[in-house]
Amino acid sequence: MIEARSLTMIYGNGKKATDDISFNIKAGEIVGFAGPNGAGKTTVIKMLAGILKPTSGTAVINGFDINKDPVKAKMSFAYIADNPDILIQLTGLEYLNFIADMYEVKEEVRKEKIKTLSERFGMSDVLNTQMREYSHGMRQKLMVISALIHDPPAWILDEPMTGLDPSAAFELKQMMREHAKEGNAVLFSTHVLEVAEQLCDRIIIINNGKVVSEGTLEYLKLTNPGMTLEEIFVKLTGKPENEA
Ligand SMILES: Nc1ncnc2c1ncn2[C@@H]1O[C@H](COP(=O)(O)OP(=O)(O)OP(=O)(O)O)[C@@H](O)[C@H]1O
Ligand SMILES: [Mg+2]
Numbered sequence: 001m002i003e004a005r006s007l008t009m010i011y012g013n014g015k016k017a018t019d020d021i022s023f024n025i026k027a028g029e030i031v032g033f034a035g036p037n038g039a040g041k042t043t044v045i046k047m048l049a050g051i052l053k054p055t056s057g058t059a060v061i062n063g064f065d066i067n068k069d070p071v072k073a074k075m076s077f078a079y080i081a082d083n084p085d086i087l088i089q090l091t092g093l094e095y096l097n098f099i100a101d102m103y104e105v106k107e108e109v110r111k112e113k114i115k116t117l118s119e120r121f122g123m124s125d126v127l128n129t130q131m132r133e134y135s136h137g138m139r140q141k142l143m144v145i146s147a148l149i150h151d152p153p154a155w156i157l158d159e160p161m162t163g164l165d166p167s168a169a170f171e172l173k174q175m176m177r178e179h180a181k182e183g184n185a186v187l188f189s190t191h192v193l194e195v196a197e198q199l200c201d202r203i204i205i206i207n208n209g210k211v212v213s214e215g216t217l218e219y220l221k222l223t224n225p226g227m228t229l230e231e232i233f234v235k236l237t238g239k240p241e242n243e244a
Contacts, residue, residue: 001027001185002077002154006057007047009040009209017043018209020057025185025202027153030176032196033189035206036237041189042082044206045158048187049079061154075103077154078147082189084139084163088131092123092142095131096149103150110149117145120171137163144172155179157188161195173199193229203229207237 002025009018018040025031035041046052048059050066050073059066064073087095093114100110118124121141131139140163147157155176161169176186176199190196196203197217205213213220213236217229224232 001025001062002187003060007044007054008056009043010055021211023204025187027183027185028180029201030180030186030199032200032203034196034203039206040209042158045156048156076152077156078152080143080147080157080160082158084143091128091130093127096146099146100149105150113149121168137165140164141168153184155186159189197229205236212236
C-alpha cells in the first residue's frame, strides 16, 4: 500500500541523503520509521508524499506512482509534515476548510469530520482562533485533524506525536490502531522507541540514508538477544558523529 522503490536522493549541494531505500507497507500494518537525526527519514517521507522528486527511484501509494500519477496518489494518503507552522495567519477552521476544499470533501462529510476530530483532540473551542495564537502542540493537533479530514487509506506521518500532550498522543495512537485494523496502512517516523514498541507491527531503522534493519520487534530482539530496542538502535546506528 505504501511502497518505496529504490529511493535515492542527492540534494543540490551534492549531499546523498538517501541511498536505494526500498520497503513495502501492506494493508493492515503499522510500521515505525526510526533513525538518528539526519538519517534521511524526512527525505524519504517527502519523496513518498511527492514533495521531493527523487534523484532516482519512485514511490507507489495504493497502486499509484507518485511521480506519474501524483493527484490520484495524493488523494489516497494522509500526510503530516515534520513542521506544523504553516499558514498560521488562518484560523483553524479556515485551514481545515482550505484542506477539505483541496481534497474535494463534501460539505456534510467535512462538517461531521471536523466536529468529531476536533472533539477527539480537544480543539473545538479554538477553531475560530488564528493559528498564530496556537501553541506548538495545538498546531500539531490541527495538522493531524487536517491530514485525516479526507479519510484516506494510507497514512504517512512525519513525527506525528511531537509536541502532543499525553491525551492527544493517546488518541492518535488509538486512531492509528483502529485505522490499521480496518485494513489500512500507517507509516510514521519517530524518535520515541517506546511508541514504536507499543504500536508497530514492523520497524524500519535507517542510518546515513540506508536501511540498516527491518523487521518485527520479535525479529529484532531475536537477532539481538538480551537487548532492549534502545540498545539495538544504538548498536545499529552508532553514536552521533560529534560524540564518536
Ligand atoms: N534541503 C536540503 N539540502 C541539502 N541537504 C539536506 C536538505 N534537507 C536535508 N538535508 C540533509 O539530508 C540528510 C537527511 O535529512 P533528513 O531531514 O531527511 O533527516 P531525518 O532523518 O528526518 O532527521 P531528523 O530526525 O532530525 O528529523 C541530512 O544530512 C540533512 O543535512
Ligand atoms: Mg525529520
